[in-house]
Amino acid sequence: MKKQQQLYKGSLNTIIMKLLEQQGKMYGYEITQKVKEITQGEMNITEGALYPALHKMEADGFLDVEMDRVDGRIRKYYKLTESGVKETVSRMEELENFIRNMQTIVNPNLKLDF
Amino acid sequence: MKLSAEQIDALFTFTKKHLVEHYDVQVELVDHLANAIEDQWKENPNISFEDALQKEYKNFGVFGFSGLVEQKQAALQNHYWRIIKKEFISFFSIPKVILTVVMFYVFFQFYSNPNSFLYNYDLLIRIGFIALTLGIYIYQRVKTPKNKKFLINSVGNYLYGLPIFALFYLRTNLPVNSDPSLFKIVLSSVFTQILILFFLILYTKIIPLLKYEINQTELKFSKL
Numbered sequence: 001m002k003k004q005q006q007l008y009k010g011s012l013n014t015i016i017m018k019l020l021e022q023q024g025k026m027y028g029y030e031i032t033q034k035v036k037e038i039t040q041g042e043m044n045i046t047e048g049a050l051y052p053a054l055h056k057m058e059a060d061g062f063l064d065v066e067m068d069r070v071d072g073r074i075r076k077y078y079k080l081t082e083s084g085v086k087e088t089v090s091r092m093e094e095l096e097n098f099i100r101n102m103q104t105i106v107n108p109n110l111k112l113d114f
Numbered sequence: 115m116k117l118s119a120e121q122i123d124a125l126f127t128f129t130k131k132h133l134v135e136h137y138d139v140q141v142e143l144v145d146h147l148a149n150a151i152e153d154q155w156k157e158n159p160n161i162s163f164e165d166a167l168q169k170e171y172k173n174f175g176v177f178g179f180s181g182l183v184e185q186k187q188a189a190l191q192n193h194y195w196r197i198i199k200k201e202f203i204s205f206f207s208i209p210k211v212i213l214t215v216v217m218f219y220v221f222f223q224f225y226s227n228p229n230s231f232l233y234n235y236d237l238l239i240r241i242g243f244i245a246l247t248l249g250i251y252i253y254q255r256v257k258t259p260k261n262k263k264f265l266i267n268s269v270g271n272y273l274y275g276l277p278i279f280a281l282f283y284l285r286t287n288l289p290v291n292s293d294p295s296l297f298k299i300v301l302s303s304v305f306t307q308i309l310i311l312f313f314l315i316l317y318t319k320i321i322p323l324l325k326y327e328i329n330q331t332e333l334k335f336s337k338l
Contacts, residue, residue: 029149035275048175052185074141
């Protein structure tokens with residue numbers, strides 16, 4: 001694991017939720033690939049972190065599961081529930097605040113607009 | 115290149131060999147591994163199925179799949195404990211608090227009068243109570259079908275197993291015909307009350323909810 005991965009760790013759930021908000025429904029492997037693609041390989045969600053995060057959010061009622069048969073196997077899709085959508089909004093706000101604060105600390109002269 | 119039916123079967127066997135016994139978890143892992151292997155083949159068509167699988171399995175970390183199963187169980191157990199806690203707190207807010215107070219009054223009266231007729235049967239009532247909860251637990255374990263094992267079934271066994279702690283209840287009775295102190299009366303009343311409330315929540319809220327979730331899981335899989 002690269003050193004900077006530590007910094008992403010705390011935001012894993014928020015990242016997953018944001019992706020699901022944009023894509024509607026996704027399966028586990030698709031999420032890992034999508035994150036890799038968006039960040040051009042900079043961020044790599046490991047399987048050992050992704051599935052526990054998904055399962056926890058499912059147990060918390062933020063995610064719902066849908067299943068389909070694809071290529072001779074069963075695929076498990078995750079999508080946001082109503083409370084998941086609300087949670088995504090509040091977590092994104094939190095994350096944006098965090099980024100803004102970090103920005104101010106790291107580079108006080110730069111203004112960031114959201 | 116896509117995986118053959120035999121290779122998909124081999125992936126199921128692989129997850130079972132790595133101690134994933136629940137079908138719903140197996141399904142998710144098999145699909146993940148299959149996707150990853152197919153992607154590896156896109157980049158290097160010469161890599162063998164076995165090598166590609168071993169390479170992918172390493173990504174799951176040193177604990178492999180076992181950590182995954184445990185964390186999923188813990189997440190679900192926590193979910194149910196949170197509901198239990200919420201329900202328990204509701205017994206101390208209006209309107210349920212009235213029931214709580216009445217119950218406490220009844221238990222307090224019962225324990226302050228060790229000479230009453232009912233008190234002689236206290237131990238018998240306790241044993242009956244524990245026998246009943248153990249009976250329900252064993253009945254549920256036997257009734258759960260062995261072939262259809264989803265992860266939620268294991269959480270179900272855990273929840274049905276919770277009443278085992280009622281065995282401690284046997285140790286808390288006050289001696290008959292003694293003159294109990296106020297502290298002992300209150301302690302016994304509170305303990306009995308907590309136990310009754312716990313059972314009320316478990317059997318009226320948690321178990322029905324769990325049954326619903328198990329049905330939903332079975333329904334989702336039966337549609338495939």
